Amino acid sequence: MADVRETAWWKQAVVYQIYPRSFSDSNGDGIGDLPGITARLDYLKTLGVDVIWLSPHFDSPNADNGYDIRDYRKVMSEFGTMADFDRMLAGMKARGMRLIIDLVVNHTSDEHAWFVESRGSRDNPKRDYYIWRDGRGEAGERPPNNYPSFFGGPAWKRDDSTGQYYLHYFAEKQPDLNWENPEVRAEVFDLMRFWLDKGVSGFRMDVIPFISKQPGLPDLAPEQIDHPEFVYASGPRIHEYLQTMHREVLAPYDAMSVGEAFGVDFEQAPLFTDARRGELSMIFHFDIVRLDRDNWRKTDWTLPQLKATYTTIDRTAGAHGWNTSFLCNHDNPRAVSHFGDDDPAWHARSAKALATLMLTQRATPFLYQGDELGMTNYPFERIEQYDDVEVKGLWRTLVETGRVPAAELLAHLRQTSRDHARTPMQWSADAHGGFTTGTPWLAVNPNHREINAAAQLGEPDSVYHHHRRLIELRHRTPALVYGAYADIDPEHPRVFAYTRTLDDERYLVLINFGREPVTYALPPDIRIADTLIDNGAGASTANGQASVSLAGWQATVYRLH
Structure with missing residues (x-):
């Protein structure tokens, strides 16, 4: 490690x-x-x-x-x-x-020098820098396949100068490079x-x-x-x-x-x-x-x-x-x-x-x-x-x-x-x-x-x-960087509770995802030693107590025994 x-x-x-x-x-x-x-x-x-x-x-x-x-x-x-x-x-x-x-x-961009050359003719040395295909249909009037663009419409644009289509997964002005080359x-x-x-x-x-x-x-x-x-x-x-x-x-x-x-x-x-x-x-x-x-x-x-x-x-x-x-x-x-x-x-x-x-x-x-x-x-x-x-x-x-x-x-x-x-x-x-x-x-x-x-x-x-x-805490606490992550209550509808564990260091993070207060019962194997950081929402939690009272949107990081 x-x-x-x-x-x-x-x-x-x-x-x-x-x-x-x-x-x-x-x-x-x-x-x-x-x-x-x-x-x-x-x-x-x-x-x-x-x-x-x-x-x-x-x-x-x-x-x-x-x-x-x-x-x-x-x-x-x-x-x-x-x-x-x-x-x-x-x-x-x-x-x-x-x-x-x-x-x-x-x-x-379609204004990149490579593409300007590539679209110049079918035998241009940089033609194969991009992906060109003939259209479908008798006159090549339809795109080469049914790929859609993420920005709407087909992912193909017909270029009048050579009569072929170029591929663009995004905007027409963003022709895809040919990595096979x-x-x-x-x-x-x-x-x-x-x-x-x-x-x-x-x-x-x-x-x-x-x-x-x-x-x-x-x-x-x-x-x-x-x-x-x-x-x-x-x-x-x-x-x-x-x-x-x-x-x-x-x-x-x-x-x-x-x-x-x-x-x-x-x-x-x-x-x-x-x-x-x-x-x-x-x-x-x-x-x-x-x-x-x-x-x-x-x-x-x-x-x-x-x-x-x-x-x-x-x-x-x-x-x-x-x-x-x-x-x-x-x-x-x-x-x-x-x-x-x-x-x-x-x-x-x-x-x-x-x-x-x-x-x-x-x-x-x-x-x-x-x-x-x-x-x-x-x-x-x-x-x-x-x-x-x-x-x-x-x-x-x-x-x-x-x-x-x-x-x-x-x-x-x-x-x-x-x-x-x-x-x-x-x-x-x-x-x-x-x-x-x-x-x-x-x-x-x-x-x-x-x-x-x-x-x-x-x-x-x-x-x-x-x-x-929080950034300061992360920088000085290796367990919050490298420690094992475990969600201790995955089905709770309001509280996100997880531990971070590295060697003999163990920390608990509790976050109340809502406005209403929650009394959260801790698992038997978890005993709080002290509070490292809180978002200013709730009262401090006593050493070793069995439950935590979480205010609305409270988020606290605890050190565990």
């Missing part, structure tokens, strides 16, 4: 994700930028995070907010220059923080080395299981159409590609890697993360943040369902793998509005409760910007208020065709849209939340007057300072 702790630096880290467009604007153009991030590094150092994950900062026409990359070796002009990037990275390193960046290599793989490994040589410490890998395509690209079966991700993520060469990447690039740099594993089920997950296989450090499971999702529809969830998912994810890692812990990111709604209680009376306490859950797992925690303040979903009312390309695709596909009433789709989007996480960071009660002196690219949540960093930095019991204290 000692060797693992010494070598796997990323297991002990707490990661903070920055969505640069929405973090901090330094020049008043309404768009966050790299100098804005540099100016806020002391805020992140005080919070105590070890690693910053920067969402795409590369040159892009922004059809999908930077996930359509035009040049992998250039900084997006709205965000600044390469000199700005170098200063930002130097500032992070000076404060003892590392940086990981997004690796988006399932697809590029060894030149593509060499190009990707080279651009990874470019950034590692600059001093970044690893990568978050966007939809990385999708890079291996199904041989022959056969039609999906009818039952696969609504969830194509399970087919897209199960190409036969994915592990070969990742093992080569690890051997040639990641391992020589001791780089951290975290894969966005959309479409990877629990049985497949260890193939990606078992350290003996040499692929990825960890992956993002979406079974928690998508617990109550059926495609674009919001469904109900129960606490026993949530607990069962945590247990399954922990078991999936096994002795040789590692997990991620997160409740929000740039693709999911705000955690406190999703799993907590964003009513002003309960907002802070429930946000602290969720932080307790997220930061006490046997996994590397990933905070998303604003989590540490308990930022909430935006009160969207009209389709015109949304920016997200996914939302616009759903509107065209469902509402404009008459398949779904506008009011029905909007009701679900108010709970599920990706734009909830993308509204600008709330730094102060000033205009536009102190994010910009100009007009923000996306509206700031009106509750920034109550929920903002300036207010919370000055309040010792704030959501921010509770996150800071």
Whole structure:
């Protein structure tokens, strides 16, 4: 165990994700930028995070907010220059923080030089950098197969210049790369080395299981159409590609890697993360943040369902793998509005409760910007208020065709849209939340007057300072990083109760998922020694007592005898 702790630096880290467009604007153009991030590094150092994950900062026409990359070796002009990037990275390193960046290599922008060449003619040397096929039908008027795009419509676009179709799992402006081509793989490994040589410490890998395509690209079966991700993520060469990447690039740099594993089920997950296989450090499971999702529809969830998912994810890692812990990111709604209680009376306490859950797992925690303040979903009312390309695709596909009433789709989007996480960071009660002196690219949540960093930095019991204290506790308590995880009451409808055990150290976490107080009877083999941290909700628990009185949304970590 000692060797693992010494070598796997990323297991002990707490990661903070920055969505640069929405973090901090330094020049008043309404768009966050790299100098804005540099100016806020002391805020992140005080919070105590070890690693910053920067969402795409590369040159892009922004059809999908930077996930359509035009040049992998250039900084997006709205965000600044390469000199700005170098200063930002130097500032992070000076404060003892590392940086990981997004690796988006399932697809590029259709404005990338490779694709511009590829579409030029059928015999262009870079034609095979992407996936081109003839259409079906006598005149080739139908797409090559029935693959759907995640952003609506077919996953094929006919290119008039050559009469063939190219594959795009996402937007039309995001053509998929052809990883079967060894030149593509060499190009990707080279651009990874470019950034590692600059001093970044690893990568978050966007939809990385999708890079291996199904041989022959056969039609999906009818039952696969609504969830194509399970087919897209199960190409036969994915592990070969990742093992080569690890051997040639990641391992020589001791780089951290975290894969966005959309479409990877629990049985497949260890193939990606078992350290003996040499692929990825960890992956993002979406079974928690998508617990109550059926495609674009919001469904109900129960606490026993949530607990069962945590247990399954922990078991999936096994002795040789590692997990991620997160409740929000740039693709999911705000955690406190999703799993907590964003009513002003309960907002802070429930946000602290969720932080307790997220930061006490046997996994590397990933905070998303604003989590540490308990930022909430935006009160969207009209389709015109949304920016997200996914939302616009759903509107065209469902509402404009008459398949779904506008009011029905909007009701679900108010709970599920990706734009909830993308509204600008709330730094102060000033205009536009102190994010910009100009007009923000996306509206700031009106509750920034109550929920903002300036207010919370000055309040010792704030959501921010509770996150800071939890991170400190995690850093000094190996059992909360490496200890065995055990849910001691999986069927309780209100209380999440679990232990973390390492050698002779044992800890208990109790979280009341609701407003009503609960008297919780402890199992006979559990005796509380003392309280390590509480979210300010309940009275202290006496040494050795048989039950605990939990106030509404109370979350407490105890040391056990």
